[in-house]
Amino acid sequence: MKDAIAEIRSRAVADIAGAGDAQELNTIRVRFLGKKGELTSLLRGMGKLPAEERPKVGKMVNEVRDALENALEDRESELQSQKQEEQLKQEALDISLPGRPYQRGRVHPVMQALEDIKMIFVSMGYQIVEGPEVELDYYNFEALNVPPDHPARDMQDTFYLSDSLLLRSQTSPVQVRTMEQQDPPVRIIAPGKVYRSDADVTHSPMFHQVEGLLVDKGITLAHLKGTLQVFAERMFGPETKTRFRPSYFPFTEPSAEVDVSCTMCHGSGCRVCSNTGWLELLGSGMVDARVLAKVGYAPETYSGFAFGMGIERAAMLKYGINDIRLFYDNDIRFLEQF
Ligand code: DAH
Numbered sequence: 001m002k003d004a005i006a007e008i009r010s011r012a013v014a015d016i017a018g019a020g021d022a023q024e025l026n027t028i029r030v031r032f033l034g035k036k037g038e039l040t041s042l043l044r045g046m047g048k049l050p051a052e053e054r055p056k057v058g059k060m061v062n063e064v065r066d067a068l069e070n071a072l073e074d075r076e077s078e079l080q081s082q083k084q085e086e087q088l089k090q091e092a093l094d095i096s097l098p099g100r101p102y103q104r105g106r107v108h109p110v111m112q113a114l115e116d117i118k119m120i121f122v123s124m125g126y127q128i129v130e131g132p133e134v135e136l137d138y139y140n141f142e143a144l145n146v147p148p149d150h151p152a153r154d155m156q157d158t159f160y161l162s163d164s165l166l167l168r169s170q171t172s173p174v175q176v177r178t179m180e181q182q183d184p185p186v187r188i189i190a191p192g193k194v195y196r197s198d199a200d201v202t203h204s205p206m207f208h209q210v211e212g213l214l215v216d217k218g219i220t221l222a223h224l225k226g227t228l229q230v231f232a233e234r235m236f237g238p239e240t241k242t243r244f245r246p247s248y249f250p251f252t253e254p255s256a257e258v259d260v261s262c263t264m265c266h267g268s269g270c271r272v273c274s275n276t277g278w279l280e281l282l283g284s285g286m287v288d289a290r291v292l293a294k295v296g297y298a299p300e301t302y303s304g305f306a307f308g309m310g311i312e313r314a315a316m317l318k319y320g321i322n323d324i325r326l327f328y329d330n331d332i333r334f335l336e337q338f
Contacts, residue, residue, distance in 0.1 A: 025075060180296075
């Protein structure tokens with residue numbers, strides 16, 4: 001009997017050690033320790049033993065039962081931790097894998113140029129104001145000395161919403177709106193989008209301008225020249241020169257177009273400046289007395305200068321870009337260079 005018990009024990013221990021999962025363990029438990037299991041059956045046969053043997057054998061059976069219960073439990077937790085380890089291995093994150101790089105955004109060159117322009121004029125005490133893009137004909141043309149049949153309208157053909165409402169073709173109307181609302185002195189710049197029915201390598205149906213206006217007592221052309229010279233140096237570099245060419249705008253008298261020395265060749269002549277050494281930057285002049293009078297400023301007391309600059313144009317000069325359309329294509333290879 002003792003041998004039989006020992007034999008069951010060693011067989012059960014071997015089976016338990018070889019079990020691969022919880023289900024197998026359960027089958028083994030039933031086989032050896034269940035109601036009809038081998039060990040239980042053995043106990044039933046104890047009646048045949050001599051009385052003094054029974055307690056010893058009983059004790060032995062109990063010991064084997066305990067040992068098997070323990071072995072089952074141990075094996076079960078062993079299997080469980082094996083399973084968990086495998087699962088962890090499978091679900092593990094490989095933190096050595098390099099991450100996906102993010103494309104970093106950057107400021108658009110036109111907005112960068114505008115920021116530069118703003119900083120320069122703000123540092124000279126100018127305020128930044130804005131006006132509507134959908135504008136009245138009155139502010140875009142009439143108040144600026146451009147009556148309905150004036151030939152200057154041709155150059156600024158724009159998009160009309162009605163007879164009196166249009167997409168502004170310039171930022172100059174903000175001059176008038178500002179002067180209507182405040183007494184002099186005035187010192188503003190007015191950046192924003194403008195529209196024209198125009199499209200080629202240097203013209204876009206939508207582009208950006210910055211208007212400048214300064215009105216006070218005793219303002220002369222010398223103030224305009226000094227201001228734009230300082231601006232040009234800060235914007236394009238300290239070696240930059242300016243040149244004033246007589247011109248015509250209906251809302252200034254006298255009027256001048258302002259060139260800066262070529263940002264590529266610094267004046268010696270190259271392809272960018274068509275060998276002239278100069279690049280056209282903006283329109284400007286002394287505010288026409290009629291424009292002042294229309295907003296109720298006394299032209300005998302006050303005078304002022306104004307200028308209007310294309311921001312794309314300024315950015316093209318600064319960065320040596322020869323096609324305005326590159327700004328709007330949003331090709332990352334282009335935008336990444338600034
Ligand atoms: N508005 C003009 C244009 O778009 C530019 C301009 C010229 C603005 C002279 C001014 C100025 O304020 O005084 O062509």
